[in-house]
Amino acid sequence: MYRGIPNVENLTPKNYISTFFRKSTSSMFQVQVRAEIFSEDFFEQRSIVEFGIPRDATVEERKRFEEREREVRDKFLTFSEDQLFIGKLDGG
Numbered sequence: 254m255y256r257g258i259p260n261v262e263n264l265t266p267k268n269y270i271s272t273f274f275r276k277s278t279s280s281m282f283q284v285q286v287r288a289e290i291f292s293e294d295f296f297e298q299r300s301i302v303e304f305g306i307p308r309d310a311t312v313e314e315r316k317r318f319e320e321r322e323r324e325v326r327d328k329f330l331t332f333s334e335d336q337l338f339i340g341k342l343d344g345g
Contacts, residue, residue, distance in 0.1 A: 262304045265296055280344040287339055290328050292321050 269286035302310040302318040310318070329337065 262300060262306060263296075264299065266291060278344070280342065282340060282342050284338050284340045286337060290332075290337060291325060295321055295325065 272283045300306040
């Protein structure tokens with residue numbers, strides 16, 4: 254069931270978790286992006302740069318965030334599934 258994103262201005266690594274259900278076996282598979290894919294302050298910097306929360310970003314912060322955003326994108330494009338995700342199977 255897709256629940257959507259409650260607030261796109263305040264994303265965290267927890268927003269990168271998906272759960273898949275198989276009715277026929279009552280099993281559930283949960284997959285999440287590994288926390289280390291994102292730099293420690295990635296989401297805080299994203300709020301500042303993209304939404305001005307809690308303040309507007311400086312030119313240096315914008316440049317730094319663009320670099321970090323490229324790093325994350327490159328990881329998603331080049332890392333294997335095992336390097337990107339953690340999976341967990343329940344039930345069935």
